Amino acid sequence: MKYLILILFSLTFLSGIGQNQIIDSESKEPVSYAYIKSINKLKGVISDYNGFFVLDSSFRALDSIIISCIGYNNGHFAVRDIIKNKAVELNPSTQNLSEVMVTAKKMKYQRKNLGITKKPKKTRFPDYVSTGKNGEEKATWIPNEYSVPGYLKNINVYVSDLGYPDAYFRIHVYACNEFETKPDKELTKSNIIASATTGNEWVTIDMSNEHIQVGENGCFIGIEWFDSPKSKFHLDTIFNNGQTWDENKSEYKDTIYSRIRKGNGAVLGAIYQKYRHSRNKHWQNNSDGQMYSYLMDSIMYTTATFPDGNTYLRTPDNSYQGVMCINIDVSFPKNKIDLTYNEPKKRKLNKLEKVKQNLFKYPQNNIHELFASLIKAFENDDIVYVLKYLCVYKEDQLNQILSEFVDEENEDYISDEEKDTIVKNLSLFKSKFDSAVLTKIDDKHFQLSVDNEIYNIIIDDGLWKINPYGYSIYK
Structure with missing residues (x-):
């Protein structure tokens, strides 16, 4: 008999859980596809386009629920209150106006x-x-x-x-x-x-x-x-x-x-x-x-x-x-995308050695990939590839690097000891990326720093490159 009473009580309670609607507290318009989750369970449902949702039997009378939706502050509600009030209001989140300020300077x-x-x-x-x-x-x-x-x-x-x-x-x-x-x-x-x-x-x-x-x-x-x-x-x-x-x-x-x-x-x-x-x-x-x-x-x-x-x-x-x-x-900005960046190194290095670009083997879509490609290229002894595709420098810097290369084809460009030092320095710097700071110098030039170590990098045509005269890479 006691068991039967509990069942009847549960059915009476659940029959009170009907359809609810989530609305904007200011405009009173429906909030589409909000998430409704119980605090004590992973169970959740999603409201429909018109903001309607139904709580099933998995939501208990004493449970609290969280209703969330992008553009709104999270709302905490007791299930009993949801039953009493069929309309549930969410408060719109306040945008940071400083993030959407537009400069008054005229620009095409x-x-x-x-x-x-x-x-x-x-x-x-x-x-x-x-x-x-x-x-x-x-x-x-x-x-x-x-x-x-x-x-x-x-x-x-x-x-x-x-x-x-x-x-x-x-x-x-x-x-x-x-x-x-x-x-x-x-x-x-x-x-x-x-x-x-x-x-x-x-x-x-x-x-x-x-x-x-x-x-x-x-x-x-x-x-x-x-x-x-x-x-x-x-x-x-x-x-x-x-x-x-x-x-x-x-x-x-x-x-x-x-x-x-x-x-x-x-x-x-x-x-x-x-x-x-x-x-x-x-x-x-x-x-x-x-x-x-x-x-x-x-x-x-x-x-x-x-x-x-x-x-x-x-x-x-x-x-x-x-x-x-x-x-x-x-x-x-029209004047920014019309700028072209001509790399003086391509013409001279093509005469020295014809090396094709391989963006799958040495990707450069982000800074992490750039440093990983630098390390991998030095380990593979692809020094010319590094200088031709992974680096960027001024004309006088390029001439200085080329003057250090030997003319004999059988000799290495740099010694194994120098390569090991470069790989070690790059790997150590890469391991500190979690605390790295990226500072923008202008539209294409950036400065990457950790502690007292600094690298000058550039992004051009969607690819990141490094100045080999940055801190410790070519010392």
Whole structure:
């Protein structure tokens, strides 16, 4: 009897948990896709586009919940209060006005487009990239080929006709870490929701009011998926045209692949890029909410097998990775992007020795990669590569370096002892990156310092380089 009473009491309590709506405390407008989580549990739900949500039986009467959404202060509520008051208010967060101050100085600006502007082929469907579960987020790195800061105006996202084109998704913008190519601080301050209509179309999101500055290393555009109200859990088979390598004829042959599509929201367009160019571009959040990148470095130059049984050697040029079709419109100061930087070293070093650039072996997309490439190149005895592609210097400095090289082809440019010293100094400096300070000198020149050690570095055409006459590298 006692057990029956407890059951009846629980059913009575749960029957009081109905549909609630989250609204803006000032405008009284619905807050779309807010997160509702219990303090004592990992359990959580997401409100819909109109701010409605339902607490299920896992939320107890004495539990407190946290409601959060970008652009709003987190709200703490008791479940009993939620039951009594069907409308739940969130307070908009106050933006730091000093961050959006615009200088009064007159300056001419020019808009440039960064990212992927091509429409994807209908037959290509990298499903692991272009769709996601409810609340899942994936991000794409947009490099800044002009290497000067600019202001984000629009984000353009290609939505295909697969899945549910009219399903909503949320936009996130992240700064690129100064030292590594990875998402850093989130720059969006508002709850920006977008959707397409029928699909196979570019969706443009106006970002002017966010006053976001795109840095020298570019930025990351994140897409957070939400299920369509019309969706049903499905497992559809999609047939795509593809190609495999015919070892006997040394050519590609047409093949039909079957792919499994999962998800209940929008499906973005995506293209395949060679891994040499797509590395570090695709990121997604894990169960802890942290972003991670799917890297294929460990399987490069290993043997792989096609579905038909043929084998091939994976390389950065025959391995492909899906990248979402996202591009951004950025407003740059016109006089800054018109500047060209001519490196006097290229002409002279090409006469000395013809060395081709290899950005996969020696990447320079960020400061961390630059120092890792310097260390690796010195260890591999690629001294000319270091001077030609990883370094930058004035004309008189180049002449001094060249004068120190011997004319005999069989002799090393620098001794093993000197190389060991350089590698040791660079490795020691790199190990202190957590406490490093990056100081901007002008649009392209920076000073990297730790304690009393200083390196002069430059970014040009999206690549970082170092002055070899900086502290301790060439002593």
